[in-house]
Amino acid sequence: MSQELVLNxxxxxxxxxxxxxxxxxxxxxxxxxxxxxVIPLAINYMQRPDTAGTFVxxxxxxxxxxxxxxxAFVAVGGLLFVTIIGIPLAYLVWLGAWLWKAYxxxxxxxxxxxxxxxxx
Numbered sequence: 831m832s833q834e835l836v837l838n839x840x841x842x843x844x845x846x847x848x849x850x851x852x853x854x855x856x857x858x859x860x861x862x863x864x865x866x867x868v869i870p871l872a873i874n875y876m877q878r879p880d881t882a883g884t885f886v887x888x889x890x891x892x893x894x895x896x897x898x899x900x901x902a903f904v905a906v907g908g909l910l911f912v913t914i915i916g917i918p919l920a921y922l923v924w925l926g927a928w929l930w931k932a933y934x935x936x937x938x939x940x941x942x943x944x945x946x947x948x949x950x
Contacts, residue, residue: 844881846882848886851877854870864931877890881934891950899930900930907920907924937949
């Protein structure tokens, strides 16, 4: 059985919005280590209900979860950095968080471009 993807203007618009949110998250991530990602995060929260029932909905959830887990990893690194002994480990946690977030952004964009739901 073959499945055909039927794009309507609403879904196409939602997909374009999600793509631009990935781009803004990535630019914020590269230039401010995610500090300015609260702006696209707020838009993700506003756009997610409008995309219920589509594959784009999973991408908004993917970006939201990526943001909050990244914040958690950075906070753990910050707590480790406070201790003298934990400073090297803090840098490893931050590096791991950075690589993980980069992976999430890249894989999410690729899935969106293939019209696939994000892996939740």
